[in-house]
Amino acid sequence: MAELTWSPDGEKMFEKLMEAVPEAMREMLKPKLMEILAARAAGKPATSDTVVRMVREDLPEPQKSVLIQALSLEKPGGKVPSANSDSSDQWTGKSQTMFKIMLNEVPEAMREVFREKLLGVICQKAQGNPFSEDHVISVVHEIVPEPFKSSILKKFNELGDFDPEIIDKTIARHGTTQDSLMYILHDIQDKIGYLPVEALSAVSNRCDINLSTIYNIVTFYKSFKLHPQGKHHIKQCCGTSCHLKDTNNLSQEIEKVVSGPSDTTLEKTLCLGCCDCAPVVEIDGRIYNGEEAKVKINSL
Template sequence: MLYGFLEKRASGKPVTSDMVAAMVQNDLPEPQRTGIMQALGMKKPEEQAAAAVPAAPPPPPFTPHWQGKSEVMFEMMLNEVPEALRGVFRGKLLEILRQKSKGGSVTESHVTEVVQEIVPEPFKTTILKKYTELGDVDLSCIDSIIARHGKAQDSLTYILHDTQETVGFLPPEALRAISNKTGIPLSAIYNVATFYKSFRMEPKGVHHLKICNGTACHLKDRDGVLSNIEKMVAQASAKKVTMEKTLCLGCCDCAPAVVIDGEVAQGPEAKTKVEKLLA
């Protein structure tokens, strides 16, 4: 029977392997056809067609539109992954976020869901606890600040200044976000943020005190008069009062001088005012 099939296909020409393959595919009945095709490692026509279709190119990397603190939270989650694996995990986690957000804006809830669903213990508990400590700091301004000043290291002080102006201080999450977005090492950012006295790493209190450290105030017993104020403020909640020691305040006739919420006060009067603020 097989010879008969081949004879028809060859029509007097030499028999080729293509002819044998065509015979197996088209002339043999089932189940012999499938059995012989499998034995010869041949693909069915539909399988050949599927194999011929080139695989769809992988989707471009997801560039999310982060909302609120979602990016900071994402980076905190990634920081729990060993550094050598972070690149791979970043891609996989972004892909999950793409699906959760349907390619749109990534919210804080999306990131929290990812942590809850795929991060194993004890990392899950650690990360979720850190999220609760983030408080109400909104870091969504950082993108526009970096867009304004650029990512070069020369722009760092401007970026930090504008971030502090907007956020109120420089929380660690803000410094981390700036590092991730600019590529400037976090250690370099910490160096600058802690070097300049004008940068605050803690939130500003409700009241603001500037205590003069200038020469004229020292000559007027600055330490004796103002040290009590410093002690009182040091014991108070940082949320209530922010204290800053400065050079000459430009009001040496009031020495030893303190500026309380923008108003100059002289030593004893300043002490009374601060006592009232802290009461």
């Protein structure tokens, strides 16, 4: 590598450039940029003009535009394709939330500039169509450098059909120790109605607890639900008395209702503790037996 010397203005411009680079990437990028500058300077001192030409000619988008702006070489706006970014109907699925997650990885001072540039790239990819989750993911893969890329993709995997703030607020309230895990899981289930796999991944990542450990817990305790629950909850007793006394085919009636259009969740359980009245079912927290149970089931 050719030796790099500086003119005073060149060194100053380079320092300004490095200040505009996110801190986590500075150490990694600095030697690479200096190598490019040394090749450009070809034994002469690198001037501010050398630095500017490197930014303009050697760096990829959107970093080039962002740094040009950070070095005050060009006023913001004007060249970026309009993305009408405030129009929520341009975003489909979780794409807008994903875009916000991606932007949150950018240092706050640079966020607005990156926002414009990244929207421009998504716009080009969408080619006039609404922005999709695939557009955002491909931008992350193609443009975002490590370690930000892995961090963003990990957060995308935590996105379910629920407000991600539920997880953040719950963990903020209980803390991230393993002792807090049961409280966190119960609270999340209360808010969402069940424990989606994305929520479990988010808890695993934030609390640094293995996902397998969390799965062991939520599958051991019956009170945790891993799937959305119906409006009505039937507990079908599979105990011996109920099985032997089910001469009126109550179990078949239950199967018929559950497989139909009613919004019902079925849970098969052991003895409900009222064998005298067998066969029995529990519907929305109340015990019914025999014909009464059939009538109730068919009214759901």
